[in-house]
Amino acid sequence: MIEAENVHFSYPNKVEALKGVSITIKDGEFVAIMGQNGAGKSTFVKHFNGLLKPIEGIVRADGIETTKTSVARLARNVGFVFQNPDHQLFSETVEEEISFALKNFGFEPKVIEERVTWALNLLSLTQYRKTSPFLLSGGERKRVALASVLAWDPKTLILDEPTIGQDHEQKEILRQFILQLQSQGKTVVIVTHDVEFVAESNPRVVLMKEGKIVADGVGKDILTDPALLEMSSIVLPQIAQLFTKLSPLGLPKNIIDIYEAKEIILKAKERKPLQ
Amino acid sequence: MSVFDGLRFRKVYSPIHNLDPRIKFVYVISIFVVAILFSQIIPLMLLFLLQIPFVLLAKVSRQWLRSLRGASFLAALIFVINIATTFFTSGYRITPLNIEYAASLTLRFVVLVESFSVFFLTTSPDHLGLALEESRVPYEFAFAFTTAVRFVPVLAEEAQTIMDAQKARGLELEKGGLLKRIRNYVPVLIPLIVSAIRRSLELAEAMESRAWGATKKRTNLYALKLHRGDYALLAISVGIIAIAVYTHFFVSIPTITSLL
Numbered sequence: 001m002i003e004a005e006n007v008h009f010s011y012p013n014k015v016e017a018l019k020g021v022s023i024t025i026k027d028g029e030f031v032a033i034m035g036q037n038g039a040g041k042s043t044f045v046k047h048f049n050g051l052l053k054p055i056e057g058i059v060r061a062d063g064i065e066t067t068k069t070s071v072a073r074l075a076r077n078v079g080f081v082f083q084n085p086d087h088q089l090f091s092e093t094v095e096e097e098i099s100f101a102l103k104n105f106g107f108e109p110k111v112i113e114e115r116v117t118w119a120l121n122l123l124s125l126t127q128y129r130k131t132s133p134f135l136l137s138g139g140e141r142k143r144v145a146l147a148s149v150l151a152w153d154p155k156t157l158i159l160d161e162p163t164i165g166q167d168h169e170q171k172e173i174l175r176q177f178i179l180q181l182q183s184q185g186k187t188v189v190i191v192t193h194d195v196e197f198v199a200e201s202n203p204r205v206v207l208m209k210e211g212k213i214v215a216d217g218v219g220k221d222i223l224t225d226p227a228l229l230e231m232s233s234i235v236l237p238q239i240a241q242l243f244t245k246l247s248p249l250g251l252p253k254n255i256i257d258i259y260e261a262k263e264i265i266l267k268a269k270e271r272k273p274l275q
Numbered sequence: 276m277s278v279f280d281g282l283r284f285r286k287v288y289s290p291i292h293n294l295d296p297r298i299k300f301v302y303v304i305s306i307f308v309v310a311i312l313f314s315q316i317i318p319l320m321l322l323f324l325l326q327i328p329f330v331l332l333a334k335v336s337r338q339w340l341r342s343l344r345g346a347s348f349l350a351a352l353i354f355v356i357n358i359a360t361t362f363f364t365s366g367y368r369i370t371p372l373n374i375e376y377a378a379s380l381t382l383r384f385v386v387l388v389e390s391f392s393v394f395f396l397t398t399s400p401d402h403l404g405l406a407l408e409e410s411r412v413p414y415e416f417a418f419a420f421t422t423a424v425r426f427v428p429v430l431a432e433e434a435q436t437i438m439d440a441q442k443a444r445g446l447e448l449e450k451g452g453l454l455k456r457i458r459n460y461v462p463v464l465i466p467l468i469v470s471a472i473r474r475s476l477e478l479a480e481a482m483e484s485r486a487w488g489a490t491k492k493r494t495n496l497y498a499l500k501l502h503r504g505d506y507a508l509l510a511i512s513v514g515i516i517a518i519a520v521y522t523h524f525f526v527s528i529p530t531i532t533s534l535l
Contacts, residue, residue, distance in 0.1 A: 051439045071442045080443035086473070087433070088440040090465035100462065104445030134469065148444065 001027050001062055002048050002078075002156060002187070008056035009043060017043040019211040020057070027155070030182045031189045032198045032219070035208035036233040041191045042083075044208065045158050048189070049078040062155065076105055079154030083161040085145035089133040094125060097133050098148045105152055119151040138165050156187040163194040175201050199223055199237035199256040207232055224254040284399050291333035291397045295505040296406035298512075299394055305512040306390040309519040315528045316379035318519070322386050325515075326393060335396045342392040346385060354381040371532045400424045402499075409499050415488075422478070430471060437466045 002025040009018040017040045025031055033041045046052040047059045050066040059066045061078050082088060091097040098119050102112045120126045123143045128136060133144050142165065149157070159178075163171050171194075178188050178201065192198060198205060198219055205222045207215040209232050215222050222228060224240045236244065243255045251268060255261050291299075310322055330339045357377035362369055404421035408414055438448065441462045448459045522528065 046439065049443055051442060070447065072445045072447050075443050075445050080440075082436070082440040082443070084436075086470050087437045087466055088444065088462075090462045090469075100446075101444035104447070152445075 001025065001060075002189075003060045004044075004047065004054075004057065005059075006057040007044070007047060007054045007059060009040075009047070009052060009054055011043075017211055018047075018054075021208075021211070021213055022057075023206065023213065023216070025156075025187060025189065027187055028182060028185045029187055030178065030201070030203040031187075031206060032201070032203045033189065033191045033206045033208060034193070034195070034198065034232065034234060038210075039208040039232070040211040041208050042160055045080075045160065045189060045191055048156070048158055049080050050074040051080070072104065075101075075154070076152065077154055078156045078158065079149040079152070080158045081146050081149050081160065081162065083164065085133075085138075085141040088145055088148070089141060092132060093130050094120070094128045094133050094136075094144050094147075095130060097144055098151050101148060101152050107152070115151045115153075119147040122150065123147045139167070139170050142166065154186075156189065157181060159188070159190045161192055162190055163192060163197050171197055193234075195223065195234055195237050199239065200258075202257065207234075220254050220256055223256050284395060284397075286399070287334050289333045289335075289397070290504060291329055291393075292399075293502075293504070294397075294508055295499055295501055296398045296402040297410065297499065298501070298505045298508050299398060300406065302508055302512045303390045303394045305516045307387060309515055310383050310386045310390075312519055312523050313528070314376070314379055314383070316375055316382065316531055317528055318522065319379050319382040319386060323382060323389070326386070326389050329393055330389075333393065333397045335393070338396055339389065339392055342396075343385065343389060346388040350381050350385055353384055354378065357381070372530065375530055375532050401497075405495060405497065405499055408495070414493060426471075426474075430467070433470060434463065434467055437463050437470075440466075 002023070004021055004023045007018050007021045008016075010016045021040070021044055033045065035041050043052060047054060047066060048061055050059075050061075050069065050071045053059075053067050061074050064074065066074060089097055091100060095116055098116045099112050102115055107115065117126075120129055123146060125140070125143055125147055128140065128144075133141060136144065142162075146159075146162075162174055166174065175197065178190070181188055188203075190203070202219050205215070205217065205219045206213055207222055207228065214231070215225075215228055223234075223237055224244075226236060226244065229236055235241075237256050239258060239261050240253070240256050243251055243253050243261065247253050249268070251264060255264065306322060306326070310319065313319055313322075330336050354377050357380055358369065358373065361373045361377070365373070400421045403424065404417045407417035407420060412420075442448070446459065446462055448463075449456065450459065
């Protein structure tokens with residue numbers, strides 16, 4: 001459970017990045033935070049594990065106020081995977097990389113061993129156990145970074161731009177993976193520009209602009225609102241674009257799911273055969 | 276980071292920003308030499324005050340104050356060490372003269388910091404590279420130098436991101452004894468170095484794909500030319516040195532203690 005109340009934040013260079021943001025993310029929710037560059041998305045999620053502290057307002061992670069404790073304490077419950085895996089990989093082997101956080105959190109050696117094996121298996125990295133992370137491909141490095149956070153099994157997982165540099169197949173694996181985590185009761189927050197990825201996964205969508213939340217709701221409503229998206233420099237998902245163009249035929253506009261789209265088209269065809 | 280902030284160039288239009296970087300450097304060096312020449316407090320105070328019109332003209336007073344604030348810790352350290360050494364070596368007592376001497380050594384450091392701060396605050400990396408080139412430094416070295424200067428803020432930002440990423444994995448930089456604390460920085464330094472190397476390789480490829488070094492004889496879009504203001508600053512610099520050398524050899528400078 002993440003609660004933010006009227007959060008204000010400015011960087012030392014006086015740039016006001018957050019201007020009163022409030023949100024409640026319940027346990028087990030899957031939230032996508034979207035918005036153009038500089039909207040304050042990353043700044044906002046960095047408050048969830050205390051990397052940044054609000055200048056005004058309150059952020060609570062599982063009831064603990066972030067200003068009253070250390071990042072290390074908060075990180076135990078709120079895992080944060082950074083956008084660029086190269087900003088965290090430093091160990092000689094993938095195995096050591098994954099055990100780094102576990103050692104920091106003071107797990108027993110035996111537990112560390114188990115958790116590392118579990119995380120390697122989870123992200124199909126077992127074959128690279130003794131490989132240097134620097135020798136892996138971009139997508140694999142990203143998976144190592146993810147594994148190194150998942151290993152300590154945090155209740156909440158924040159992923160900053162998880163789809164960047166991933167091919168379609170890896171994105172699909174990631175999507176399934178997030179849904180699987182969610183089904184286990186984990187809270188997942190992603191920061192992303194990838195509108196198709198969001199449309200396919202259908203999470204709660206939070207749209208930010210210039211340090212404020214401008215929309216918060218289901219993807220079906222937000223990702224099919226052209227005015228709202230244009231304001232945030234986001235293009236409609238392709239299916240929504242198609243249905244916007246088809247609306248003169250009397251079809252609904254707010255469709256982002258491919259299966260729903262298929263049903264609607266088939267039904268329309270029965271009613272009035274397309275030429 | 277505040278010390279570095281006080282050295283980082285900001286684009287402002289002012290008469291000082293437009294001055295030729297070579298002449299500005301001559302000016303900084305003459306201030307430097309004069310500051311080293313004197314250990315009495317009165318000339319050092321004059322030297323300190325002399326910079327203030329430059330700072331005001333250059334419209335960088337806020338950043339300049341920040342650099343002074345950043346230097347204040349070291350300045351305090353210099354003062355305390357000087358007082359302490361005289362205290363222990365001259366029979367456990369401190370005279371006003373001792374304090375004045377410590378103060379002037381501290382002021383000397385502050386003068387050095389402030390003059391370099393003004394120079395870097397008002398000289399763009401481009402101008403600096405151009406100045407090096409026109410001073411017959413081989414272009415490769417001038418380019419390497421300006422690139423290095425340009426990448427300092429980028430690396431600083433990257434270091435911050437890496438620290439955040441490792442903190443998010445439970446790393447506590449401030450934990451443990453001195454040795455442990457140094458070792459805490461390994462997870463920050465390795466990604467930083469790796470990414471700097473990777474970045475430099477990418478930069479090299481990007482440069483080569485744009486035909487860097489294709490011709491031996493390069494021309495510049497902007498050529499450095501001395502203007503009236505530059506000659507004036509050169510004259511001021513020479514004047515400062517001349518007066519300082521004269522004063523140093525022929526005038527006995529009173530101490531404030533003796534004046535009181």
